[in-house]
Amino acid sequence: MREIRVEDISNEVAKLCIDANYNLGDDIIKEYKRGYEREDNPVAKEVLKILLENAKIAKRDEVPICQDTGIAVVFLELGQDVRVVGGDLYKAINKGVREGYERGYLRKSVVKDPLIDRKNTEDNTPAIIHTEIVPGDKLKINVAPKGFGSENMSQLKMMRPTDGVGGLKEFVLKVVKEAGPNPCPPIVVGVGIGGTVEKAALLAKKSLLRPIGVHNNDDKFKELEEKLLEEVNALDIGPQGLGGITTALAVNIETFPTHIAGLPVVVNINCHVARHKEIVL
Amino acid sequence: MGEIRVTTPLSTEEVRELRAGDRILLSGIIYTGRDAAHKRMIEALDKGEELPFKLEGQGIYYVGPCPAKPGQVIGSAGPTTSYRMDPFAPRLLKEGLKIMIGKGARNQEVIDTMKEEGAVYLAAIGGAAALIAKSIKEAEVIAYKDLGTEAVRKLKVDNLPLICVIDSKGNNLYNREAV
Ligand code: SF4
Numbered sequence: 401m402r403e404i405r406v407e408d409i410s411n412e413v414a415k416l417c418i419d420a421n422y423n424l425g426d427d428i429i430k431e432y433k434r435g436y437e438r439e440d441n442p443v444a445k446e447v448l449k450i451l452l453e454n455a456k457i458a459k460r461d462e463v464p465i466c467q468d469t470g471i472a473v474v475f476l477e478l479g480q481d482v483r484v485v486g487g488d489l490y491k492a493i494n495k496g497v498r499e500g501y502e503r504g505y506l507r508k509s510v511v512k513d514p515l516i517d518r519k520n521t522e523d524n525t526p527a528i529i530h531t532e533i534v535p536g537d538k539l540k541i542n543v544a545p546k547g548f549g550s551e552n553m554s555q556l557k558m559m560r561p562t563d564g565v566g567g568l569k570e571f572v573l574k575v576v577k578e579a580g581p582n583p584c585p586p587i588v589v590g591v592g593i594g595g596t597v598e599k600a601a602l603l604a605k606k607s608l609l610r611p612i613g614v615h616n617n618d619d620k621f622k623e624l625e626e627k628l629l630e631e632v633n634a635l636d637i638g639p640q641g642l643g644g645i646t647t648a649l650a651v652n653i654e655t656f657p658t659h660i661a662g663l664p665v666v667v668n669i670n671c672h673v674a675r676h677k678e679i680v681l
Numbered sequence: 682m683g684e685i686r687v688t689t690p691l692s693t694e695e696v697r698e699l700r701a702g703d704r705i706l707l708s709g710i711i712y713t714g715r716d717a718a719h720k721r722m723i724e725a726l727d728k729g730e731e732l733p734f735k736l737e738g739q740g741i742y743y744v745g746p747c748p749a750k751p752g753q754v755i756g757s758a759g760p761t762t763s764y765r766m767d768p769f770a771p772r773l774l775k776e777g778l779k780i781m782i783g784k785g786a787r788n789q790e791v792i793d794t795m796k797e798e799g800a801v802y803l804a805a806i807g808g809a810a811a812l813i814a815k816s817i818k819e820a821e822v823i824a825y826k827d828l829g830t831e832a833v834r835k836l837k838v839d840n841l842p843l844i845c846v847i848d849s850k851g852n853n854l855y856n857r858e859a860v
Binding site for chain 1: 717744745746747748749750753756757758759761762764784785786804806807808809810811812814815828829830842844846854855857
């Protein structure tokens with residue numbers, strides 16, 4: 401058994417929280433630039449220019465790209481030959497989040513009781529933690545701070561098994577249209593298809609971890625991703641909803657087998673900051 | 682695209698001159714408020730209590746900023762999604778609020794009240810929070826301190842870059858076929 405100490409896990413999580421919030425991914429910056437070149441719409445061009453400038457300032461001044469520094473969604477891939485020593489794994493993750501949000505001057509955006517008194521926990525914990533046990537002796541940690549402008553625009557639909565590709569496309573386009581300017585387009589559209597209610601939601605969320613340009617490894621779904629991206633970008637929502645062809649940077653689909661009677665679909669939208677940073681211990 | 686320099690507070694006549702599509706550089710005092718602060722302000726009005734600031738001619742920016750780093754006036758401070766303030770906005774507009782700053786769509790009731798009262802809805806670029814913070818020169822919490830990032834702040838801004846999305850005639854840049 402390989403040992404990994406909880407202190408190391410906390411430290412890395414803290415660093416990832418800060419890194420994800422200060423440093424926009426190179427893949428996203430590339431897409432902003434490409435959008436800027438392709439747009440004819442002057443407002444769209446201007447918005448993309450401002451977003452590029454904003455990313456530059458955030459990196460240079462070491463400040464958050466966006467004030468909504470999100471709820472920390474943490475994906476773990478824990479090798480089955482790893483022994484976590486020195487304490488409780490989830491406590492270590494939350495300690496890392498607490499430290500990262502404090503040290504990085506990130507906004508604390510989590511309330512404890514979601515319904516009645518909605519009091520802020522003041523340290524941005526708890527994180528939303530998803531753990532997968534995998535072969536091997538490594539621990540992969542991916543921190544994806546999720547803003548709620550885009551999270552709020554996500555939808556679930558229990559489609560009919562016979563709705564097929566046409567039904568899926570219709571639903572995805574409807575969600576993007578209804579979201580309009582609200583989730584800070586250009587967006588990344590995560591689509592989870594199959595499984596059960598919670599499985600589809602998790603697939604959609606997980607698909608948002610993909611770098612832009614990485615497609616589903618099944619050609620059928622890769623094609624569907626490309627087709628959907630084209631159709632989303634033809635909606636003329638554009639950057640910030642002010643018109644243009646850069647509505648989405650990517651459509652990412654993940655699938656899982658499902659029940660004969662069902663076709664669960666979750667569309668989880670991410671905004672243009674599309675934060676996620678990972679490390680392998 | 683021309684840029685229009687606007688300084689708060691605004692009279693109804695000044696507001697009526699702004700058009701959907703105008704790029705605006707806003708200077709002067711504005712106040713912050715989002716979900717929790719709006720709820721409290723409406724409760725205060727219901728109880729006949731004073732609001733933290735006089736609404737007449739003023740603007741509210743829907744923002745919950747990041748904490749300021751040492752040496753900063755305010756942390757990153759981009760707009761939050763405005764529809765969540767829709768249930769509260771008409772009441773505040775009737776009390777004299779002239780400018781709402783946020784991002785995303787508004788409902789018909791808000792737009793109708795804007796037309797009646799003479800108010801504008803300006804969009805800040807969602808996610809451009811580090812850049813926006815640069816045009817905030819002073820920031821002070823003036824009410825509801827316990828709400829943390831959601832407290833009401835008085836901001837002094839200098840050329841805050843905005844786009845007029847919905848004007849006082851109800852023209853709506855998000856709804857381009859109709860403009
Ligand atoms: S949707 Fe994204 S970019 Fe927009 S305010 Fe929220 S976190 Fe920031």
